[in-house]
Amino acid sequence: MNTQETLTSEKAIALEDAHGAHNYHPLPVVLNKGKGVHVWDVEGKRYYDFLSAYSAVNQGHCHPAIVGAMTKQAETLTLTSRAFHNDILGPYEKYATEYFDFDKLLPMNTGAEAVETAIKIARKWAYEKKGVQEKDAQIIVCKNNFHGRTTTIISFSNDEGARKNFGPYTPGFIKIEYNDVDALERALKENNNIAGFLVEPIQGEAGVFTPADDYMARAKALCNEHNVLFMADEIQTGIARTGALLAVCGKCSCEGHCERQSTYSRPDILILGKALSGGAYPVSAVLADDEVMNVIKPGQHGSTFGGNPVAGAVAIAALNVVKDEKLAQNARKLGAIFRKKINDYIGESTIVNLVRGRGLLNAIVINDSEDSSTAWDICVALKDNGLLAKPTHGNIIRFAPPLVIDEEQLNECVEIILKTLKTFEK
Secondary structure, three states, rough: OOOOOOOOOOHHHHHHHHHOOOOOOOOOEEEEEEEEOEEEEOOOEEEOOOOOOHHHHOOOOHHHHHHHHHHHOOOOOOOOOOOOOOOOOOHHHHHHHHHHHOOOOEEEEOHHOOOHHHHHHHHHHHHHHHHHOOOOOOEEEEEEOOOOOOOHOOOOOOOHHHHOOOOOOOOOOOEOOOOOHHHHHHHHOOOOOOOOOEEEOOOOOOOEEOOOOOOHHHHHHHHHHHHEEEEEEEOOOOOOOOOOOOOOOOOOOOOOOOOHHHHHOOOOOEEHHHHOOOOOOOEEEEEHHHHHHEEEEEEEOOOOOOOOOHHHHHHHHHHHHHHHOHHHHHHHHHHHHHHHHHHHHHHOOOEEEEEEEEOOOOEEEEOOOOOOOHHHHHHHHHHHOOOEEEOOOOOOOEEEEOOOOOHHHHHHHHHHHHHHHOOOOE
């Protein structure tokens, strides 16, 4: 076909259906332009984006500083592999380690790659530093987690949609309840071969399940007590999404006024992706101090594209935007406004039970069963009214706009959401 041919939404969806693997179930909208908090479909209709590519587009669509850095570097040097040095990787590693307050960074491309990298580092550390016998290391994870879809990662998932018929599964993981410090303590006391505790500060795919305020701090203290690595998967929650630079509240970009400062929980291994590039390019990273990261030697881990010049230039620009535009502060302020307005509505609603979240990572729980179509139908209606969101876990709708949204735009979006929800009231 002529690639210059103008496609209608109907034709574009038909092409995907005919020629693409059916591993996603998108809303029936075909996008071809984005800027800031808005996206446009092929017919020219404008929408508010309230998914932000699962929090990859925290800095807004096509941010000129990020796109400019990417374009400039792409015209100069794109890839050398790690067989040679390049003049961007070192400056990027220095910038990012100082930004997040760690000694070392290991660059990768996707979030799942970063999680796999963290698992490998933790196991190697356990064998070489903690004294665990090789092949005996265990990593504690939480039920209802989402860390990606590689074979190893789905091995410790309890999402049967992601697991079924993909076995045999990788051993070496212990699952406990999320937000249950006692369960973590029991698991640590019962097994001397624990390498790490891998946890999301907020479980995003589980429906923005937000733990107790002291959960991260208490979990970190237990890991310290038992000589276990505290591994924070901040791929979705990190880089200002929850109102602080990190949801576990590491070194914060909000000038010392972080709402989570009282529960500071610096991870031993920090896992980043998504907004590390502002959605412009696949960039992920694992950060740790020397005592942990130095177990990795030449030839033991890598990626052809990991640490490429374009990725480094894009990541520096993306992190600069977060700091310069005070996106953490904006997320904290507007998130509180969003939850208050939705809570005010819930008091008289029969269709919404609960709103939960932190910063601009929020979700509403629909008053219907998980196997109902109500949440999906609401999202289709939201699309018709000019706002894009997606259900998760059947009866939960996640709301995560780009962090560059302003208060006037947020209020307009809340009006769209409430207007739509009212048509579903029983």
